[in-house]
Amino acid sequence: MIDKGLYQAPQGIQQLPQEAIEIEIEDPDAVHIKMDGMEIHMESKESSDDFDANLAEYIDESALQSIVGDLIGDYDDDIASRRDWIRAYVDGLELLGLKIEERTDPWPGACGVYHPLLSEALVKFQAETIMEIFPAAGPARTQVLDCQAMRLRRCTMTRTQKDLRRYLSLQKT
Numbered sequence: 001m002i003d004k005g006l007y008q009a010p011q012g013i014q015q016l017p018q019e020a021i022e023i024e025i026e027d028p029d030a031v032h033i034k035m036d037g038m039e040i041h042m043e044s045k046e047s048s049d050d051f052d053a054n055l056a057e058y059i060d061e062s063a064l065q066s067i068v069g070d071l072i073g074d075y076d077d078d079i080a081s082r083r084d085w086i087r088a089y090v091d092g093l094e095l096l097g098l099k100i101e102e103r104t105d106p107w108p109g110a111c112g113v114y115h116p117l118l119s120e121a122l123v124k125f126q127a128e129t130i131m132e133i134f135p136a137a138g139p140a141r142t143q144v145l146d147c148q149a150m151r152l153r154r155c156t157m158t159r160t161q162k163d164l165r166r167y168l169s170l171q172k173t
């Protein structure tokens with residue numbers, strides 16, 4: 001049982017005169033309210049028009065042409081504003097090798113979508129291993145271990161190092 005409300009009533013509410021409000025509902029479509037000598041009658045008006053009628057049939061042709069022109073202009077502006085974003089998106093998918101293609105292998109209509117996580121893993125792997133495969137000093141290092149034929153071997157070592165670097169750099173994987 002609640003003895004006291006959470007909020008107090010505004011001060012002076014008890015001094016307000018209590019006037020009767022009379023509400024009469026004839027049917028769900030008509031309501032009559034009487035209070036302080038004022039009467040309000042609300043009735044729904046039946047119309048022959050459907051609620052979901054095609055409004056274009058009721059608008060005059062010049063106003064309709066104006067609305068159509070505004071709509072087409074807004075659509076074209078929207079497409080133009082997103083053109084750079086769409087181009088970057090398509091180029092990115094093409095660079096990743098993701099293409100939409102009609103497949104006939106292993107059966108006609110087979111799914112040709114590859115999960116982008118595989119592409120992401122390959123890009124991360126290449127980014128992390130490129131420094132190991134091609135270090136700043138070059139992909140091949142040589143060292144002379146025998147001191148007796150130093151001059152001859154140094155020449156051979158430099159030539160071998162250059163040839164190996166060229167071979168590893170130009171070789172296609």
